Amino acid sequence: MPPLAPAKPCPICGKPAEEQFKPFCSSRCRDVDLNRWFSGVYSVPVAEDEDEDGDAAIKSETKSEDHE
Numbered sequence: 001m002p003p004l005a006p007a008k009p010c011p012i013c014g015k016p017a018e019e020q021f022k023p024f025c026s027s028r029c030r031d032v033d034l035n036r037w038f039s040g041v042y043s044v045p046v047a048e049d050e051d052e053d054g055d056a057a058i059k060s061e062t063k064s065e066d067h068e
């Protein structure tokens with residue numbers, strides 16, 4: 001095994017990564033990557049499932065009230 005692993009370049013700007021901010025070269029590039037990741041997550045619709053669940057809960061509540 002080599003004594004030192006070859007430094008991977010920062011995926012944002014291509015500079016050698018710093019140990020402190022791996023795999024990025026700086027906190028700035030790490031933030032850039034985070035922002036990219038989050039904007040991708042937020043573009044996926046996730047509220048649909050929650051809405052369906054809430055509707056079913058209201059219906060079952062009405063039914064139990066009818067029973068009594």
Ligand SMILES: [Zn+2]
Nearest residue numbers: 010013025029
């Ligand atoms: Zn960088």
